[in-house]
Amino acid sequence: MQFENGVTLKKNMDFRDIYRKGKSCANRDLVIYVRKNNIGQNRIGFSVSKKVGNSVVRNRVRRLMKESYRLNCCTIKSGYDIIFISRVAAKDADYKAVEKSMKNLFKRASILKG
16 A cells, blocks of 8 residues: 555565564554664554454554554654554544554654654
8 A cells, every 4th residue: 555655564574674673662552663764755564463353353443543644644754664553452442542642652753743
């Protein structure tokens, strides 16, 4: 999937590299891993474990995370690899809660513009 401010990470090797060398921040609903890249645009990955729920629940959480990122990507600095991991608490969250968690993580990871 192509975002306005980045592309989607798909390869397991890329995910493992960011997990190993990236910086992480977490809150109740989400975990974020951030690593600087040298390509000038953001690469985004989303991960939802089977512990969160069945496929319907996991896809709903993934859609909420993707939409929240899409609407807030213009406030993020370019040139980062970012992975979002949902926690079990996210299965009961609505869109506003996911968006608030994501904005909080952007601020804590120091990737907001301005």
